[in-house]
Amino acid sequence: MTTIQLAGLLIVLSFYGSYFAKQRLQRTLGISTDRLGRGNKPKKTLVIEVSLKITTFSMAGVQLGSIVMDTRWISFISSNALRYTGIAAALAGTMIFIAAMATMKNSWRAGVDAAQKTELVTDGLYRFSRNPAFLGFDLFYLGITLAFCNPVSLLFFVLCTALLHLQIVEEEKFLISAFGAEYVKYRKNTGRYVTLFLKQASSR
Template sequence: MGDQIFLLSVLCMKDSWRAGIPDKDKTELVTSGIYRFSRNPEFLGFDMMYFGVLLMYCNLLTGFFTAFAVVTLHLQILQEEKYLAGVFGKEYREYRKRVFRYLGRKRS
């Protein structure tokens, strides 16, 4: 399921997909498709993959790697949110009011 969520997020992102925070690339804010339900579906997909591996092997080593990955990905999200707020301003702030960071829409 994590793989499918990640793939869907990449397909919805189209030309705005970037690895990391772009310094010079101008992208559009994507709020449609799966991004209507999660501001970070690609990271949600990764987290689900790590938790799936943890459930399959359920040992301290996979527990450590899962925790490390989830924390690292969350820190990446926080950096991207600062970048998006700076680049897209009000449009991004309004989007944040409507859609949760990981999963779900806020009631209006």
């Protein structure tokens, strides 16, 4: 296994390992973290969540396959500089994702959750982004795709990032109904992805 393959494998295992570790920790506290496609929700929300769940789980398999079969699959990128840039982006995305989960504490959920009581978190990374965990996902997906780019990984990157954006829109609708004026005020002061793009993000 090459150095870049080893780096990619460690990052992928760290990203998904942190997600399942958080899920398991919350389960010991009686918290059901995975709410994707579960509960009484609008049909559109359910369709997006189920599609996202299937696609992201498939993406994990595609990423592992792309890393293991790196020297055998058709690669779109041969530049080592660009591939290691991808590794750096994936690592940054993983760190942002883990920090976002830690900041959310026991309010962390995957999917819209109207059944369990949660708090609106606006500190830490959430001062600079309304959705730092999703930003972490996007950077992670982009990075691994750059480092191990082939037709399948590129296709799943497009599908996953598009569905993640649709999921953000659905969750933000729920947050308005759940937290009202408090969330509306927060949304005005904090960008959907990063505060630098506040005007564009808030206008969508």
